[in-house]
Amino acid sequence: MTEVLIKVGFLAIAALNGAVIFTIMDVKGASWMQRRPGPLHVGLRGFIFPLAEILKFVQKEDIIPTEVDRPVFKWAPAYVMVSCVALFAVVPMSPTLVVADLELGVFFALAISSLGTIGVLTAGWSSANKYSLMGGLRAAGQLIAYELPLILAVVGVVIQAETMSLVGIVEKQIEWGVPFVVGGQIVGFLIFMVAATAEMMRVPFDMPIGESELTMGFMTEYSGIRFLIFYISEYMNMFILCAIASTLFLGGYHVPLLPTEWVNFYGPVVLLTKTAILGFILVAIRWSQPRFREDQLQNLAWKILIPASLVNILVTAIMKVVL
């Protein structure tokens, strides 16, 4: 029991920290790209502003509009939050530093990550607001469309690694000497990152939020702590997808040439660095690209990404048999 509690506590803290790190990175990265200082006067050169954000949202009034579907409206943020936090359980920071090394880790991750879709959809539907509804529908359409390339991109890795355990995948990469992104999965990696960006609903795939079109999309009616949960989940989701991407494609907690005996010490740092690099790329994309139109987004998923990922699987399988 104690162990479970510790693990859950660890997960919550890890998830929150991940979100905070990525928030800082996003806001400061944006400021850097936009030639301005960004948050500065809040203390410690502005780096503790997420603390102020969280404390502020806790104090805010939690408005539940009269026309909403109350229970659904209230619980929608929880789905999103849970799906993000649960993902942290399977990402290994070293062969032993992992909350749950599941045999079917990859399967678990992908299954859980689609839980968030339900949260988004219910949030949009229950808000009794047209913008929210459209945002929710767009989100559902988008998440379903991009779930497929995401899964298919991972299949390539699974075929190559011959296991579905995330630890197993990393160990396989250590065995190979090079991460999968170099060892044949470059297409898979690109597809995964594009699909993951769409899953996070970040620019250029942020139609469900689409500030200039739909006010705040499915979050329009949320305030106070419930909005905070959505807001944090967005960054948690970003963090965890980047972490999964670095585990699957970039060799996870290991970098070549470092001694494997010390992996428990440098593992978390290495993973975090890789995640942060991927995160930074996403930040750079977010602040420099316009957003797609809904139909263009769907075309990209169905006409380009899915065929490409199928071809990727085919090629991987052939190579696997031949080699």
Place this chain on the structure above:
Amino acid sequence: MEEFFNKIKESFQDATLEFETINIKVDSAEWIEVHKKLRDELNLKFFSWLSAIDWDNEVSVGEAPKESVSPSFEIITCLSDLANTNLVTVSTSISKSEPNIKSLIEVYDGANWHEREAYEMFGINFENHPNLEKLYLPDGYEGNPMLKSFELISREVKPWPGEVDVEGMPEESESGESADG
């Protein structure tokens, strides 16, 4: 401009050119025909604006006309030809008791909103207009603000502060200085 004015003069004898603006005064009965003619024969395809003037001897705010005028609405349109810079204003007079005139929408699509504005501001009725309703003011607003008889209530409550410091142009000495320097 002179050239174009002479051309206009051929069709409309009483056209005037003052202060570089050509004005054609027409009878309200031939309002549509005149515009059709101007559009098709003189190529004035660009519909710039439509508006009205409320001529009245008694005004509630502002200055009354210096010379006595016969109370009426004057409706003005401005048409131009983009390629050649030709521009005319067409004006007509209608009575205040029966402020009706044909809508110009059949000639120029763009007249729609301008006519709604004139309807709202002056209470002029444009016949055959598809949706003659308020453009600017909130629902339930009463009165036609641009009428000279319309009172500005704020000014009733509080005197115009501008009276105190009627500011002339920059002092003559100043402009003299810059001329010298």
Place this chain on the structure above:
Amino acid sequence: MVNALDPQNMNRFSEASVSVEIETEDMTLNIGPQHPSTHGVLRLVAKVDGEKVHDVKPVLGYMHRGYEKLAEVRSYPQITTLVNRIDWVAGFSNEIPFIAGAERLMEIDVPERAKHIRLILTEMARISSHFVFNGAYALEVGALTPIFYAMEDRERVLDLIESVTGGRFHPNFNRIGGVKPAAGAGPTSKKNIQDLPAGFYRDTKVAMEKVIQAADQFQNLIGGNEVFKKRTKNVGVLTAETAEAYGVSGPILRASGVKSDLRTQTDYLPYDQFDYDIPVGENGDCYDRWDVRVKEMVESAKIVLQAIDSMPSGPLQTKVPKVIKVPKGRTYVRAENPKGEMGYYIVSDGGLGPYRLKVRTASFSNVSILPIMLEGALLPDLIAIMGSLDFVLGDVDR
């Protein structure tokens, strides 16, 4: 489960098959009056079928401030203060046609030097207006950074306007018969600028070079972006015929292929002394409208550079009576403002103020085209089209 949803997804979003199989009820969507992308407070009532929009009705009046009525109760010098708030992004440009109209009625000749200063500041106002458009338009199609670049560069231009007029964008600098002697009138410098602030010549050169650079940067940063092209090319095509019938003017008309520019066609300011191009678009789509404006910025910067080099010396003001009374008469003066044709029809009765002042604003006519352009557009395109019209609500509602 996931696969079963595929055909539906395809159906919902492929353009051809919308509402072919499923009978749907249209949803009425109310955009505005406070909506982030309506540039203020325009309200659109639209029927939405999935992502498709039709029957768009703009609702105006949320920024109606009654300029025409207020002008009747103010004197001519007071009206300049009022009118430069009509199109608030380019305040200086709004004063010009009004002042020119009053001067025409009073038959005053303005000194060449004053005209040049007016011209320079008008072009600067145009540049700053197009900067705002550039940033805001990128924001509307979802790119969040360009607005900061635009704002940074715009500040440089505003600094110049401020150094001459004392105001950032509502200068109220024109006087009947000339311009106000500059705020910090400096000593005679090498270009014989006695009354512009010291260093104006040098600063303007630097700033205009920066503007040209910035326009180039925008062409690469925004115009070269594939996503931006996809969002704007062949979206919201406007033909020249429709545009003319609705009185659409300015960059929008030029983007539709009509080479019409009141700067060359009329003589309210001495534009004929300078050498510049009039950018014209081909297709009349959103991309062209954006492109025309960026190119216009460069042309404006070129005009300013030429004007500052050929600045004549002389007085800033002609002698005018202390109390301005405009003789009886009526005139219509129009000018090429950043948004299009702006004009004032002044009916004077010989008094301190006009008997009637009709303000013709560009955005009013430009916005009246919206219901036609938005018919059958997708919701994201609605935003893209609306943004490309670059209207300002003060200019629409007056």
Place this chain on the structure above:
Amino acid sequence: MGVVDKFGLPKPISSVFNWARSYSLWYFQFGLACCAIEVMAVSGPRHDFMRLGIIPLPASPRQADFMIVAGTVTDKMAPSVKRLYDQMPEPKYVISMGSCSNSGGPYWDSYSVTKGVDQLIPVDVYVPGCPPRPEALQEGIILLQKKIRGEDMKEKWLEVQTEPI
């Protein structure tokens, strides 16, 4: 909440809470007229109000902490302003920017302009000017932050009226 009503919060806690509120002010994009362009200028690189913790993100009033009424409020717009203000969650603040929203400004005698937004909603800080310079708005924001930091939770909950700045 009854405890807070009676005794108030201990000073350190309440000051931390006030600090958080004052440096995480989500600004509701509420541009009406000319002043909105000046707000854009303040958000731009030269002035950058994000330094002060103003986040111009939310397009929806539900997530906003304060709004800058930047520009002329017309009689037609007034109900919307009121409604948007009501949609904002407590604690919320209002900065009235520019003469128009302070008192009607140049349109003081117009037939369609509301003479001052304070007739509709309570205002915390008035920023004068037409339009106020970016520096003036920054000053207004700093004054608002000072006001927030000096707030007493107890008074806030009991809805004691405070003097506008």
